[in-house]
Structure formats: C-alpha cells, structure tokens
Amino acid sequence: MGMDFKEIALRDREYFNRFLRMDNPQISELTFTNMFMWRNFYKFRYAQVGDMLVLISVPDEGIPFAFAPFGRLSSEGFKDIVLMLWDYFKKNNWKMVFGRVPESILPFFKELFKDKAEIKLDEANSDYVYSSKDLISLVGKKYDGKRNHIHKFKRLYEYSYEKVDASNISECKRIMDEWCAEKDCKDHNANYCENKANMELLNNIDELGCKGALISVNGRYEAFTIGEMLNDNTAVIHVEKANSKVNGLYTITNQQFCENEWGHVEYINREQDLGIEGIRKAKLSYHPVKMINKYLVEIE
Numbered sequence: 001m002g003m004d005f006k007e008i009a010l011r012d013r014e015y016f017n018r019f020l021r022m023d024n025p026q027i028s029e030l031t032f033t034n035m036f037m038w039r040n041f042y043k044f045r046y047a048q049v050g051d052m053l054v055l056i057s058v059p060d061e062g063i064p065f066a067f068a069p070f071g072r073l074s075s076e077g078f079k080d081i082v083l084m085l086w087d088y089f090k091k092n093n094w095k096m097v098f099g100r101v102p103e104s105i106l107p108f109f110k111e112l113f114k115d116k117a118e119i120k121l122d123e124a125n126s127d128y129v130y131s132s133k134d135l136i137s138l139v140g141k142k143y144d145g146k147r148n149h150i151h152k153f154k155r156l157y158e159y160s161y162e163k164v165d166a167s168n169i170s171e172c173k174r175i176m177d178e179w180c181a182e183k184d185c186k187d188h189n190a191n192y193c194e195n196k197a198n199m200e201l202l203n204n205i206d207e208l209g210c211k212g213a214l215i216s217v218n219g220r221y222e223a224f225t226i227g228e229m230l231n232d233n234t235a236v237i238h239v240e241k242a243n244s245k246v247n248g249l250y251t252i253t254n255q256q257f258c259e260n261e262w263g264h265v266e267y268i269n270r271e272q273d274l275g276i277e278g279i280r281k282a283k284l285s286y287h288p289v290k291m292i293n294k295y296l297v298e299i300e
Contacts, residue, residue, distance in 0.1 A: 003054065003088055005045035010207055013153055015198045016046075021055045024290050028127050028236050028271045031102050033228060037200040037238075039166065041193045048079050048191060059100070064089070065099040068108075078108045086299065100125060100179040103293050118298045124275030127292040128283045129234070132266045135179040135258040135296075142287055146251055153248030157217045161256045164205065164212030164224065170213055171221040172202050179241045198239050201226060210238070212258045215249065222240035222246050227261070234267040254286075 008016075016032040026186030028034060035044055035055065042057040047281075051072035058064045074081040090095045098109070102188045109117045120208070138146045151225040152157070164172060205212060205226065215223040230236040237257070262268055269292065272279040 003049065003084055004046040005047045005056065008039045008044050008046060010036065010204060012046075013208065016053065019051075021090075022051070022072045024177065024231050026127075026231065026234075027069065027100060027102050028103070028269050028292075029067070029236075031228060031230060031236060031238075033201060033210060034210065036141065036204070037197040040200075041197060048281060049084065050077055052077055052081060054081055054085065062258065064092070064094045066119055068098055068101050068105040073108075075080050075108065079099040079112055082109075089172050098257040098274050098297040099294075099298050101295040106295060106297075110298040113299055116300045118300065119129060120296045120298075123293045123297045125272045125294045125295070128270050128286075128288040129290045129292055130270065130286055131289050132235070132258055132262050134289070135254060135268055136250055138255065144227050145285070146255075149248040149251040150255060153246075153252050156247065158219070159252065161260060162214045162216065162217045164226070166206075166213055168214055168221070169205065171200060172212065172224040172226075173199065175241055175243070176202065179242070182240060182244070196230060198241075201238060213253070213260065215242070215253050215256065217243075217246055217249065223249050225253055225257045227257070229265070230269055233265055234269050235262045235265045236290050237271065247279060250282075288297075 010218070013036070016035070020030055020032065023030065025031070038044070043057050043059050045058065052069040053071055054069050055067040056064065057066075067084050069078060072220070101109070106119060108118065124231060135141070138150070170184045176195060176198055179217045185186065185195050201208065201210065208228070210226050210227040210228045212224060214221050217223075223240075223246075224238060226236050226241040227237040230272050240250065240253060242253055258268060270283060270286070273283055
C-alpha cells in the first residue's frame with residue numbers, strides 16, 4: 001500500500017472534518033481552517049491510509065516533517081502508517097521528523113521506536129487554554145489589570161460589537177493591511193506569511209465555518225477576531241488583530257468575542273506564543289488553566 005499525497009483544497013473541508021471528529025483534537029493545528037490557511041506556506045500534502053489521514057509539510061524553508069496521523073487511531077494502524085512514512089521520507093532523503101505531536105500520541109512512538117525516538121518539548125508551539133468563564137467575567141484579583149483596561153477603554157471611547165459578514169469583511173482586510181504595514185510585513189517573512197494566511201481565512205470565512213467579530217471605536221472599525229470550535233468543549237481563536245494605539249482594545253476585543261460567541265463552551269484555546277517573549281507575556285497575563293504541550297519527535 002502506497003501513499004498518494006494530494007494538495008489541500010477548500011472542497012476537502014468536510015472530508016477532513018470526518019477524520020478530525022474521530023480524533024477529538026486538542027491542538028490548535030488540527031482544524032481544517034488552520035491547515036487550509038497555512039497550506040501554501042507549509043506546503044501541506046495529505047493522504048488517507050485506512051481510517052486515518054496523514055499530513056506532511058515540505059516547506060521552502062526549514063525541514064520536512066509529518067504530523068502524527070489523525071482519525072480512528074489504533075496501535076497497529078499507527079505502526080503501519082509511520083513505517084510507510086519512514087519509507088517515504090527515506091526515498092526523498094529526508095530525516096524522519098514528526099512535528100506538533102500531542103502529548104497523548106507519545107506512547108505510540110515510545111512503543112514503536114523505544115530509545116530510537118528522540119522526543120523534545122516544542123514549547124514555542126504549545127497552546128494556551130483558558131476557562132471561557134474567566135475570559136468573559138475577568139473576576140478576581142488576578143484580573144484587576146484587565147478590568148481596569150476595559151473600564152478605561154469604555155471611559156475614553158464609544159464602541160460597538162458586530163459579527164463579521166459579507167457587508168463588513170472588507171473592514172477586516174483593511175485592519176489586516178494596516179497591521180501588516182505597521183509591522184513592515186514584507187521585510188519580516190513571518191509577519192508577511194501570517195498576513196497571507198489570515199487573508200486566506202478572510203476570503204473564505206463562510207466556507208470554512210468560522211465566526212468573526214469587529215469592534216468599532218468612535219465610528220471606525222479598529223479590531224477584528226476570528227475563531228471556531230476545535231472540539232466538543234473548546235473553541236480556538238485563530239486571529240485577533242487590533243490598532244495597538246487604542247488603549248485597551250485588545251482586551252475588550254477578547255472579552256467581547258468570548259462573551260458573545262463562546263459562552264456555551266468550557267475552554268478557549270488561544271494558540272501558541274511562537275517563542276516570542278511579548279506574546280508569551282500577554283498570554284500568561286490571562287492565566288491559562290492548562291497548556292496543551294506539543295513535541296518534536298525525531299527518529300534515528
């Protein structure tokens with residue numbers, strides 16, 4: 001049995017979701033939206049083997065790697081797929097590397113490869129997960145600073161909350177363009193690629209099944225955010241962009257989006273910090289209730 005790898009297309013959404021529902025994903029990468037919006041940067045390719053999907057990345061920059069297979073996972077099925085991947089990587093003269101591996105999958109690697117599997121915590125890509133009630137209410141001393149930001153914002157500005165739809169999606173794109181200009185995106189490859197990925201999401205938001213919100217400040221849209229359900233009790237926030245010159249805008253955007261769209265879920269996954277100190281500090285300031293650790297697994 002071989003692996004017939006294909007490129008990801010928008011029409012594949014329900015096909016992917018069938019396997020993702022079997023897996024009950026915990027990591028933020030395991031949504032079709034994430035795979036689709038980043039497909040051109042990571043050069044994702046996928047193949048079906050039995051009741052599981054295999055996803056590999058062959059980026060222009062960086063090393064090729066595979067995701068752990070997802071779907072109806074079993075020890076025997078896992079073994080068959082990993083050995084097929086081993087053969088595929090070997091034929092292409094690539095080192096066998098698995099990236100973004102959830103902690104729950106590590107026993108499969110340990111059972112199959114014993115001490116030949118080098119496992120490293122990928123801290124920069126581990127996800128921050130919060131109680132939705134905490135992000136909505138911001139109750140308690142630990143959230144004093146957040147509440148103060150919101151109170152000050154409401155004193156200084158008139159604002160409104162709107163759902164993203166066809167009538168205002170262009171405002172999200174404008175905010176994204178302004179963020180990119182502020183960050184000198186074309187001179188910073190990571191930001192440039194983030195801009196392109198987010199535009200892919202905005203251009204296909206309805207087809208991808210995501211929810212979005214815009215915040216208007218004194219009559220002008222200044223922030224937007226987009227998310228979706230990750231699993232039965234967790235939402236994931238893919239994008240949050242705001243005018244950094246408006247004090248408290250990021251805080252109100254997060255709180256309002258959670259209150260208006262995600263009050264029915266238990267947890268909010270706000271993705272990773274990418275090893276960037278400023279992002280790490282901001283995410284820790286919201287006091288995650290848990291981290292979803294991911295690992296890099298290299299097979300000798």
